Amino acid sequence: MGLTLNVSGLKKSYAGTVVLDGCSYRFESGSVYAIMGPNGAGKSTFLRLCALLERPDEGKIDFLDEDVSLEHDLSLRRCITLLLPAVGVFNTSVYENIAYGLKLRKVNKAETEETVLNAAEIVGLKDKLRRRAVTLSSGETQRMGLARALVISPSVLFLDEPTAAVDAGSSIAIEEIIQNITHTLNAAIILSTHDRELADRAADVILTLRNGRFS
Amino acid sequence: MDLIIEGIRKASLLIYTLDAELMGIVLLSLKVSLTALSVGAILGVPAGALICLKNRFPLRHFVLNILNTAMGLPPVVVGLFLYLMLSRRGPLGFMGILYTAPAMIIAQSILAFPIVASLSYAAIGSVPPIIRQAALTLGATSYQSAMAIVKEARYGIISGVMAAFGRLSAEVGAVLIVGGNIAGRTRVITSAIVLETDKGDFSQAIALGIVLLGISFCVNIALYFFSRRGNAAGYRYWV
Ligand SMILES: Nc1ncnc2c1ncn2[C@@H]1O[C@H](COP(=O)(O)OP(=O)(O)OP(=O)(O)O)[C@@H](O)[C@H]1O
Ligand SMILES: [Mg+2]
Numbered sequence: 001m002g003l004t005l006n007v008s009g010l011k012k013s014y015a016g017t018v019v020l021d022g023c024s025y026r027f028e029s030g031s032v033y034a035i036m037g038p039n040g041a042g043k044s045t046f047l048r049l050c051a052l053l054e055r056p057d058e059g060k061i062d063f064l065d066e067d068v069s070l071e072h073d074l075s076l077r078r079c080i081t082l083l084l085p086a087v088g089v090f091n092t093s094v095y096e097n098i099a100y101g102l103k104l105r106k107v108n109k110a111e112t113e114e115t116v117l118n119a120a121e122i123v124g125l126k127d128k129l130r131r132r133a134v135t136l137s138s139g140e141t142q143r144m145g146l147a148r149a150l151v152i153s154p155s156v157l158f159l160d161e162p163t164a165a166v167d168a169g170s171s172i173a174i175e176e177i178i179q180n181i182t183h184t185l186n187a188a189i190i191l192s193t194h195d196r197e198l199a200d201r202a203a204d205v206i207l208t209l210r211n212g213r214f215s
Numbered sequence: 216m217d218l219i220i221e222g223i224r225k226a227s228l229l230i231y232t233l234d235a236e237l238m239g240i241v242l243l244s245l246k247v248s249l250t251a252l253s254v255g256a257i258l259g260v261p262a263g264a265l266i267c268l269k270n271r272f273p274l275r276h277f278v279l280n281i282l283n284t285a286m287g288l289p290p291v292v293v294g295l296f297l298y299l300m301l302s303r304r305g306p307l308g309f310m311g312i313l314y315t316a317p318a319m320i321i322a323q324s325i326l327a328f329p330i331v332a333s334l335s336y337a338a339i340g341s342v343p344p345i346i347r348q349a350a351l352t353l354g355a356t357s358y359q360s361a362m363a364i365v366k367e368a369r370y371g372i373i374s375g376v377m378a379a380f381g382r383l384s385a386e387v388g389a390v391l392i393v394g395g396n397i398a399g400r401t402r403v404i405t406s407a408i409v410l411e412t413d414k415g416d417f418s419q420a421i422a423l424g425i426v427l428l429g430i431s432f433c434v435n436i437a438l439y440f441f442s443r444r445g446n447a448a449g450y451r452y453w454v
Pocket of ligand 2: 043044045085160
């Protein structure tokens, strides 16, 4: 299932500082978008708003299923996910971390196990499932975060600097994963990055955020 | 000096032979304190979580100050208060539970509740905000995200419960006043030590003291274990 994300006139300020000043864009399912821009440009803010974690001051965020705008309820929130740059590791095993989204959705044990193993295989963490997640390296943590997002099979996937902490090989692996899920899930993938080459290779469209707008 | 050595010798014998009276007192102590601890934890953990996580909790700081004050409640004051409530002419006198184990359990529950609630609050409050955000991004409802935070704080919460147990097992003022130190019915380790020392039967008092120290030692070992599990990756730093 694919969803289209239509953002229009998004504005957000923090304590008087304007971060987003009228962002508009239409993100289609099955495509990869890379958002670039200097530190503090508002990339993370944009992703947090789109992932419905924070409310914009002004503007609209519409998730469209064949042109029907969906309500911002739990069932929509469960079709989208954002991988935060710091991931947010639960102090449990790697397995339980990856399985978390499935537990919330009350998926049965057998199916959970299969899905988790599959996702761990994809990100290359299959041999570390029993480890306490807090002992993973930064790059492994990043990949665990990706696996945790993948098990949900999101229709729209937001990734905030998904390759910031990973080595060159893993970065390529993550690019491949991104390509694959765009096809298998027909998802819209919107990522932020400082890596121009990654953006060139992985993204269909590169957007630059400057002065609170896409240019 | 002889008195002490002789006392320790006899005390060791009492412990070694699992003396019936001694065991009865120890078991009653554990029963009273563990039951009170359960009550305190069942009410205290959710209370701490609610105060910490509920949006716009009314008078949050006021309630916290009360809890923190109550953490240091002198047991004799709790004992006195409960005595007045439960005595025949008191408002709860009809229950007829003064000088019974249930009265001691109520007294110790009152002591345990603020300790568990306040330490749970602190443990839950120290969970980094990204845990909640991560749970929300993965599709948690606000209740589920609150549970994720509480789960993340579990080692701190358990430490708080252990700390409360340490306080209860060592407490004498409240149980003495509302329990009355009746042999075989309301005599617990601490109140028995008071009595035996008064009577001059030091061997029994020393034996009970040793058991009490043992319990306290176990509690501390457990506390150490849980605080280590709680600290992130648990690396051992060189310095
Ligand atoms: N909660 C907040 N309170 C105050 N200011 C904030 C808050 N969140 C973000 N900002 C500010 O908003 C601006 C945009 O931040 P944001 O994190 O979106 O930038 P970014 O483009 O992701 O930068 P980076 O490349 O460094 O990740 C920054 O100047 C930041 O200081
Ligand atoms: Mg950022």
